[in-house]
Amino acid sequence: MSLFIVGLGPGGPEHRTAAAERAVREADVVIGYGPYVDQCADLLDEQEVVRGTMGEELERAREAVERARSGRVALVSSGDAGVHGMAARTLAMAEGIDVTVVPGVTAALATAAVLGAPLADDWATLSLSDLHLPLETVERRLTGLAMSGIALALYNPRSKTRTEPFDRALAILREHRSGETPVVVATDVAREGESLETTTLAEIDATTVTMRSLVLVAGETAEWAGEWLVALRDRANIKGPGPFMLGEGAT
Amino acid sequence: MSLFIVGLGPGGPEHRTAAAERAVREADVVIGYGPYVDQCADLLDEQEVVRGTMGEELERAREAVERARSGRVALVSSGDAGVHGMAARTLAMAEGIDVTVVPGVTAALATAAVLGAPLADDWATLSLSDLHLPLETVERRLTGLAMSGIALALYNPRSKTRTEPFDRALAILREHRSGETPVVVATDVAREGESLETTTLAEIDATTVTMRSLVLVAGETAEWAGEWLVALRDRANIKGPGPFMLGEGAT
Numbered sequence: 001m002s003l004f005i006v007g008l009g010p011g012g013p014e015h016r017t018a019a020a021e022r023a024v025r026e027a028d029v030v031i032g033y034g035p036y037v038d039q040c041a042d043l044l045d046e047q048e049v050v051r052g053t054m055g056e057e058l059e060r061a062r063e064a065v066e067r068a069r070s071g072r073v074a075l076v077s078s079g080d081a082g083v084h085g086m087a088a089r090t091l092a093m094a095e096g097i098d099v100t101v102v103p104g105v106t107a108a109l110a111t112a113a114v115l116g117a118p119l120a121d122d123w124a125t126l127s128l129s130d131l132h133l134p135l136e137t138v139e140r141r142l143t144g145l146a147m148s149g150i151a152l153a154l155y156n157p158r159s160k161t162r163t164e165p166f167d168r169a170l171a172i173l174r175e176h177r178s179g180e181t182p183v184v185v186a187t188d189v190a191r192e193g194e195s196l197e198t199t200t201l202a203e204i205d206a207t208t209v210t211m212r213s214l215v216l217v218a219g220e221t222a223e224w225a226g227e228w229l230v231a232l233r234d235r236a237n238i239k240g241p242g243p244f245m246l247g248e249g250a251t
Numbered sequence: 252m253s254l255f256i257v258g259l260g261p262g263g264p265e266h267r268t269a270a271a272e273r274a275v276r277e278a279d280v281v282i283g284y285g286p287y288v289d290q291c292a293d294l295l296d297e298q299e300v301v302r303g304t305m306g307e308e309l310e311r312a313r314e315a316v317e318r319a320r321s322g323r324v325a326l327v328s329s330g331d332a333g334v335h336g337m338a339a340r341t342l343a344m345a346e347g348i349d350v351t352v353v354p355g356v357t358a359a360l361a362t363a364a365v366l367g368a369p370l371a372d373d374w375a376t377l378s379l380s381d382l383h384l385p386l387e388t389v390e391r392r393l394t395g396l397a398m399s400g401i402a403l404a405l406y407n408p409r410s411k412t413r414t415e416p417f418d419r420a421l422a423i424l425r426e427h428r429s430g431e432t433p434v435v436v437a438t439d440v441a442r443e444g445e446s447l448e449t450t451t452l453a454e455i456d457a458t459t460v461t462m463r464s465l466v467l468v469a470g471e472t473a474e475w476a477g478e479w480l481v482a483l484r485d486r487a488n489i490k491g492p493g494p495f496m497l498g499e500g501a502t
């Protein structure tokens with residue numbers, strides 16, 4: 001008679017919380033996109049398992065809500081289910097259901113930890129997907145963020161067929177931020193095959209960015225400290241030449 | 252001979268990851284601000300414990316690095332140590348030390364989960380502290396973010412003596428976002444005494460905001476769905492009257 005919307009963290013069991021594990025273990029039914037169900041396979045025993053497919057998020061949300069009327073359901077997502085995950089769509093149709101959202105370590109935090117502390121000063125997450133939002137809105141948001149000079153974690157940056165938003169994003173960022181701004185293309189972080197491509201805003205090769213990547217654009221107070229990318233809020237020289245323009249060398 | 256910089260999550264053990272627990276259990280020395288050490292008291296056994304005090308972050312980082320030259324150290328923070336926590340300052344002085352950053356559930360994610368899914372569309376974290384950054388830089392960043400229309404999690408919003416940044420922040424937000432924008436003052440989330448004050452950008456009472464609060468300002472795609480605050484990326488009517496101005500009623 002209850003629904004738990006569960007964030008499993010970025011990859012293996014090590015970055016999963018106790019509350020997430022408990023919600024999956026104690027469920028009658030575990031529902032999720034196939035690879036996310038696999039991510040908690042070690043917690044499955046007698047639960048009924050419903051494996052969903054990509055693109056059927058709405059149907060999955062509906063099924064989770066329906067089944068929660070007669071049992072205890074865990075709807076699982078990778079990362080944090082409330083960050084570009086299943087929580088919003090599901091809650092919007094869950095009137096009358098007892099719902100608990102269980103937070104998790106989102107991909108931006110897992111990526112930051114592997115790199116050092118690039119999100120230790122202010123930062124934003126931005127999805128570049130124009131599936132549910134017009135590209136012009138994505139561009140408006142990115143322009144405001146680029147002007148702000150804070151770090152960015154770009155979710156859903158690019159796929160084989162959806163390449164325009166990322167190209168537009170690079171153009172906007174290059175207008176407002178130094179070409180030397182550190183950029184990292186992080187793919188499959190905390191999973192098998194983890195890869196980190198270190199580059200700059202001027203030199204990034206867009207074709208290295210896939211659907212499984214998160215692109216981290218350093219903020220104006222971040223610098224490499226040896227192997228670590230570190231944002232220090234009190235770093236000197238963070239004021240650009242004007243109220244909104246950060247000129248070359250400002251980072 | 253190694254240093255683990257550990258995020259313990261927002262409060263009790265339920266939102267702590269397995270990796271965080273392991274790093275604390277296996278440490279020779281556990282170092283942290285007193286209340287954060289208390290937060291992992293259930294994991295302490297034979298470890299040496301060094302309790303720090305507020306305002307001595309630099310000394311604490313230095314001690315953690317020094318002790319890591321001869322033993323296994325866990326430097327603990329609440330939330331995620333890489334988000335306005337101890338990770339950056341410590342990494343900046345940890346050359347030659349074997350360091351692992353263990354990510355955690357940051358306060359914004361814990362707050363969002365309690366409210367529903369207000370960070371399910373794009374969002375940013377912004378610290379309003381002007382201790383290490385000039386207030387004019389905080390204002391520049393906030394202006395860009397307010398223009399972008401995304402959700403905001405305001406960290407370190409206000410203390411008894413530091414009230415100006417929050418007043419300035421409200422003024423900037425009110426210039427760019429609707430007065431009806433949902434705002435939640437979340438204090439001690441996932442801890443004893445948790446309180447959630449629901450209000451709007453027009454009506455918020457600044458005196459309800461303390462050092463222990465996180466202020467969540469909803470993004471342009473968020474609305475209340477019964478008791479839940481939900482950001483839906485494909486919500487209609489998110490385009491403001493111009494490329495940067497979101498007028499009244501745009502949310």
